[in-house]
Amino acid sequence: MQGNRLCQMLGIARPIVQAPMGWIARAQLASAVSNAGGLGIIETSSGELDAIREEIRKMRDLTDKPFGVNIAQAFVRDPGIVDFVVEQGVRFVTTSAGDPNRYCRALKEAGLIVFHVVPNLAGALKAIEAGVDGLVVEGGEGGGFKNGRDVSSMVLLPLVRAHTDLPIIAAGGMLCGRTLAAALALGADGIQMGTRMVSAAESPVHQNWKDAILAARETDTVFLNRFGPGPALRALRTEKTSRLEKDPGPNIMAEFGHARDLYFAGDMEASIALSGQVAGRIDSVRPVRDILDSIMAEYEAAVAALPRAA
Structure with missing residues (x-):
């Protein structure tokens, strides 16, 4: 440019x-x-x-x-x-x-x-x-x-x-x-x-994660752990993240212990699929x-x- x-x-x-x-x-x-x-x-x-x-x-x-x-x-x-x-x-x-x-x-x-x-x-x-x-x-x-x-x-x-x-x-x-x-x-x-x-x-992520992005609406991300402890996160809405939205627990980072199962094996409930609101525009x-x-x-x-x- x-x-x-x-x-x-x-x-x-x-x-x-x-x-x-x-x-x-x-x-x-x-x-x-x-x-x-x-x-x-x-x-x-x-x-x-x-x-x-x-x-x-x-x-x-x-x-x-x-x-x-x-x-x-x-x-x-x-x-x-x-x-x-x-x-x-x-x-x-x-x-x-x-x-x-x-x-x-x-x-x-x-x-x-x-x-x-x-x-x-x-x-x-x-x-x-x-x-x-x-x-x-x-x-x-x-x-x-x-x-x-x-x-x-x-x-x-x-x-x-x-x-x-x-x-x-x-x-x-x-x-x-x-x-x-x-x-x-x-x-x-x-x-x-x-x-x-x-x-x-x-x-390199599993097709299930890509498909979840394609299916997402602009309202289909959640903002997790706003009040800590630890970092806040924006992620795709799944059954897991919908639960964590209401109760993130004492250590939300522990939810990444099985991240590879989501990232590369496609189990969307195994961890947290980090994603921005633009997922609602990707088709x-x-x-x-x-x-x-x-x-x-x-x-x-x-x-x-x-x-x-x-």
């Missing part, structure tokens, strides 16, 4: 980033995103660093395009995680689920570009003070781990933009060319997509390249068709 500073910063053709979903954001999916002109991200939240190292090796077999790595701080088990990421030779890292001061300086001293994921203005200001190169501004309509006091992208993006000139990647509610155009109008430089990528043809499983092609075509058409305000 000519003239887009996020594309120039990251060396990509399209300002579209794939969310770093645990166990899902590995070489099969991330390489498809990078090869289609976006930026694939490899997760580390699974904690399986030996497997992650192999996935990054696979990435370099599958693509010669840029890609990044995420450090989800709440799930870090290895105190050497910064050294691990630096050793992989990537240029870009997102940090999330924790204090931006924890790793920012060390990562930047190693020459990496660092973006931190923020759910509100206070988090954004803290990340800016920590010295990040940019922000992933995540609205509460997005799937996955959330702040219990959620703010929609429509409110959060222009609020954060009013306080910084740093590049912003918009997350939460991002799906198509219209949402890309809206995100840029609200102050972002690009978008990050999670649920759309979970449902993509190259996503087909498509290859990543087709998704990104259609986003850019729709973006151009949407911008060209905007009516004048006066």
Whole structure:
């Protein structure tokens, strides 16, 4: 995307980033995103660093395009995680689920570009003070781990933009060319997509999860554990998550003990299927390249068709 500073910063053709979903954001999916002109991200939240190292090796077999790595701080088990990421030779890292001061300086001293994921203005200001190169501004309509006091992208993006000139990647509610155009109008430089990528043809998750996304209405996600302890979550509505919505129990993270049975064996009641509200707009499983092609075509058409305000 000519003239887009996020594309120039990251060396990509399209300002579209794939969310770093645990166990899902590995070489099969991330390489498809990078090869289609976006930026694939490899997760580390699974904690399986030996497997992650192999996935990054696979990435370099599958693509010669840029890609990044995420450090989800709440799930870090290895105190050497910064050294691990630096050793992989990537240029870009997102940090999330924790204090931006924890790793920012060390990562930047190693020459990496660092973006931190923020759910509100206070988090954004803290990340800016920590010295990040940019922000992933995540609205509460997005799937996955959330702040219990959620703010929609429509409110959060222009609020954060009013306080910084740093590049912003918009997350939460991002799906198509219209949402890309809206995100840029609200102050972002690009978008990050999670649920759309979970449902993509190259996503490694079981077809049952993809089918559940296709069947979902815009009202078919639940916001779990708003009052803690632990993180809040947005997920698809199932029998399990409907129960957890009313009573999340003392440790909602224990519900991920059988995550693989849901992710890869298709038992939708075995764990929590994290998903954003955009599930209600997804009606087909498509290859990543087709998704990104259609986003850019729709973006151009949407911008060209905007009516004048006066």
